[in-house]
Amino acid sequence: MYDNTCRFLAENFSADFATWLLGKSVPLTTIQPSELLLDPILADALIFMESEDTILHGEFQTLPNPNIPFRSLDYRVRLYRRDPTKSVRQIVIYLKQTESELAYQTRFEMDRTHHEFDVIRLWEQPASLLLQFPGLIPLAVLGQSEDAEDTLRQATQRLEQIEDSETQANLLAASGILAGLKLEEEVIYRLVRKDIMQESVIYRSIRREGEEIGEARGEVKKQREIAMNCLQRGDALEAIAQITGLSIAEIQQLQQQLSESPQSKP
Numbered sequence: 001m002y003d004n005t006c007r008f009l010a011e012n013f014s015a016d017f018a019t020w021l022l023g024k025s026v027p028l029t030t031i032q033p034s035e036l037l038l039d040p041i042l043a044d045a046l047i048f049m050e051s052e053d054t055i056l057h058g059e060f061q062t063l064p065n066p067n068i069p070f071r072s073l074d075y076r077v078r079l080y081r082r083d084p085t086k087s088v089r090q091i092v093i094y095l096k097q098t099e100s101e102l103a104y105q106t107r108f109e110m111d112r113t114h115h116e117f118d119v120i121r122l123w124e125q126p127a128s129l130l131l132q133f134p135g136l137i138p139l140a141v142l143g144q145s146e147d148a149e150d151t152l153r154q155a156t157q158r159l160e161q162i163e164d165s166e167t168q169a170n171l172l173a174a175s176g177i178l179a180g181l182k183l184e185e186e187v188i189y190r191l192v193r194k195d196i197m198q199e200s201v202i203y204r205s206i207r208r209e210g211e212e213i214g215e216a217r218g219e220v221k222k223q224r225e226i227a228m229n230c231l232q233r234g235d236a237l238e239a240i241a242q243i244t245g246l247s248i249a250e251i252q253q254l255q256q257q258l259s260e261s262p263q264s265k266p
Contacts, residue, residue, distance in 0.1 A: 002095055003045035005138070005177045006060040008202050010047045012170070013135020018051075020129075020136055021058065021091055021120075026051040036078040048079070050086065055079055057090045062181065064102030068092055073108045073115040090117040095142055096181045097123040127151045131158060134167075138174035141182055148182045152191050166200075173200035227254050 010017045014028040031048035038046070047058040057075055061068070072090050079088050094103050108115045127143035130136040137155045145151045155175050162168040176192035197203050223244040230240045237251050244251075 001177060002062050002181060003060045005174050005202065006093070006095070007045065007047055008170075009135050009138060009174055010049070010058060013133075014049055016133035016135030017058070018049075018056070019133065021056060022054065022089060026054070028056060031055070031082075036075070036082060038078075046075075050083075053086055055083070055086050055088045057088060059090075059092045060095060061092060062095050064094065064098060064100045066102055068102070069105055069108035069115075069117075072117040073113070076115060076117075091120055092117060093120045093122060095122050095178070097121075131155065134159075134162065134171060138171055138178050141175065141179045148179075149187055149191070152179050152183065152188070156191050169196050169200040170202040173197040173203045177203070224250075224254060227251055228258060231255050231258055 011030050014030075015025050018028050019025045028049035028051055031050055033046065033048070036048065045060045047056070047060075049056045049058075057072075057079060059068070059071075072092070076088060076090060079086075103121055104119065106116055106119050108117075122139060122142045123144055125139075125143045127140040127145035130140040130143050131151075131154060137158060140155050141148055141152045143151070152175065156172060159168055159171045159175065162171065172192055173196065176188050176194075176197045179188045179192070223246055227240050227244045227246055227250075230243065231251070231254060237248055237255075240246070240251050241248055246254075
């Protein structure tokens, strides 16, 4: 939910994010993950947006992930394949404060391969900076401040001044959702009305996406189980692919897992 909220903000308030992340207010259009051959289920926390000369690749992470350096390289290559003429700015944004060294990694190295990307640790960003832009206000409570509760109070006060009711509701909902990473629920609902959060477009959109992702993952799990049963029965890979809709490569991975499992060994 937290990553999806940030993606919603970035896509709907791209000018504010461009000013923050690129240092200039430029119009950005969204690149769909399918254009990069990415599984949408795996792209929940990603944003790919482009201007005339730059592509912004942002990744929101609640907690550090050891796979991020390699993923950054992988995405960079995909973006180069899509358009080798554009410069690319890759930024990983960590939401929840941590002491993990992974949150400080900014490069991937392997043999002669060397790739660098940028990292923003949100708790090091001044909350006062984030409060200056409507689309960034929901992030302010996770920024650097002496009192997170007071920051959320300031955020709600500024958002309540927005005249467009839908925009106001979405940003208030996003503020309440992200505040859950730092404040107790009782504090949040004292400052952000629960009914506004639940009726906002962003809240309903995220909830709907979560349900769809859950259903998709359940379907994938079901097809993988069918494939495993077929492999144990000795069916041909091509036949299993037709039955399940999985690729040959996916089935081969399952076949390897099956051969390495203790049950398959004499």
